[in-house]
Amino acid sequence: MTANTTRALLGCIADDFTGATDLANMLVRGGMRTVQTIGVPASNETVEADALVVALKSRTIPAADAVAQSLAALDWLRAQGCRQFFFKYCSTFDSTDAGNIGPVTDALLDALSAEAGANAAAFTIACPAFPENGRTIFRGHLFVGDTLLNASGMENHPLTPMRDANLVSVLQRQTESKVGLVRYDAVAQGVSAVRVSFDTLRNDGVRMAIADAVSDADLYILGEACADLTLITGGSGIALGLPANFRRAGLLNEQGDAAQLPQVNGLSAVLAGSASKATNAQVAEWRATRPAFRVDPLAAARGENVVEQALAFAQPYLDKAEPMLIYATATPDEVKAVQRQLGVNEAGHLVENTLAAIARGLHERGVRKFVVAGGETSGAVVQALDVHTLRIGAQIDPGVPATATTGAEPLALALKSGNFGTTDFFEKALRHLNGAAQ
Structure with missing residues (x-):
């Protein structure tokens, strides 16, 4: 295959602005030239980059509005030629029982399944883990440092108080889709075991699965296992393993200048x-x-x-x-x-x-x-x-x-x-x- 030079490979939708730059940071570290847009661009003129990140302000707005904005972003990313899609939210899973993580994920899965075929996009993972910043997931429970999410201070968040550390339960309250768990047992055994877990969960009717991860090594394993998923959801950490998938497929060159920026005076x-x-x-x-x-x-x-x-x-x-x-x-x-x-x-x-x-x-x-x-x-x-x-x-x-x-x-x-x-x-x-x- 010939490496990509103009059309984007990965299209990302982030539910807030700093979350978008957080994700873009991970992709640049992986050698992907990355451009972030503030909202959905009005034009479909091709943006030359390996990865595109659309930054929305949809984390705490009504779920129906978050869905509409996310689908508009998906349409623009499709027009840019993206091959895989990523829905990014906070590493502390900031949300309420009404959403917006579950409703947006459902809508994106529906839209991508309708285009790609009945089963092509009918399953995804949800992995907000970011071990470098102390966010880890074990048996479906999110830890902030050594403390469960609901005792980390996030229980006092003014807009999205997080009072339940069991992310399977949190996500299940936001969606009618069946939510499962990719257990650490599978992640510890490597990529093949994770893919077997994906297949087992799919066969059980699971549409979204929280994925355990306690180290960057786990995120690289999960990232490689997700190479064939049309949609991935999570925090920025799971993006660690995505650039290598495109590189293995011959679609991405090594980018030594991916992080280069202009000098700014003032x-x-x-x-x-x-x-x-x-x-x-x-x-x-x-x-x-x-x-x-x-x-x-x-x-x-x-x-x-x-x-x-x-x-x-x-x-x-x-x-x-x-x-x-x-x-x-x-x-x-x-x-x-x-x-x-x-x-x-x-x-x-x-x-x-x-x-x-x-x-x-x-x-x-x-x-x-x-x-x-x-x-x-x-x-x-x-x-x-x-x-x-x-x-x-x-x-x-x-x-x-x-x-x-x-x-x-x-x-x-x-x-x-x-x-x-x-x-x-x-x-x-x-x-x-x-x-x-x-």
Whole structure:
């Protein structure tokens, strides 16, 4: 076979923006030139890349809307010539009993089965494991570090509280399809045993199967076993083994420059909207020695012009070319207090819209390098900055790559899931965007 040069091989649909860059990071590490789009592109003009990742903002919207957006993304990826498809969600399986992981997976399976034949896409796995970031699955139960998911802090998530670590049960509540388990016993025996497990589950009427994985080696085994699946679902970790499948098939060349990005000049800023433990620690680390401004959602709800307040705070530091942090990050108790006054959705939208407006103002004042913490916040910021396409660069921390927009005047962006990154991530990301994003 001749290696692919223009048409994409793998088409991915991610349910949030930072999750999309997390997945794209894995694919770049595997040598796939990867382009991420912000939403579904309006044009079917061919995008030259080995892998395409469509970033949606569908994790917490109504299930019917998430399905519609995901199917639109699938149609665009099909038009790009993709041979295999990937539905990416969070490594902590963020969802509710109403969805959206189950309903979107059902819809994608239905659409792909209708085109490829009755059984060609009637089965898939669900594997959010990401051992490098402490997410492992054993006997269908998700661990965060040494702690079960429901005792990891995710039980306090303001939008998708995870109170059950048994992912088979969690997913079964979201779908009428039968959910099964690819047990660690099979994974430990290798690729052939996993494929036998797939066949057994299919024959038992299982349509989706949680897959155990406790190490990167397990993810490589699962990835190879999925070579013939039309659809794969999971966190970014399962993508570790996918590039090699295309390489073995003669469809993918080695790409030594897959992570190359353009140099970006200009000022820098950090924006944080996540309420996760990791982001709270990162904000505290920055505030100990560096300038920071806290956005108060209740003040914004009262009509105070917190956007102008934040920009006024930032201006002296912009004049000195010194990066600053503007954050709405809060403890779980503080978040709950705001939600009680404003409502869950209203509070979330208010924070996102406020930080998005601040990002626009910073851009107007010369900021060209942004570090953004939080999936929902990242989505709001890239939309506010009118970003449509990202090229994916080298990894900053596990699950977080540097990225750059396409076009004549690129922006450099580090879009971080709330749960990811070391305590000094903000400083590390800025150093990377200032020096390594070249």
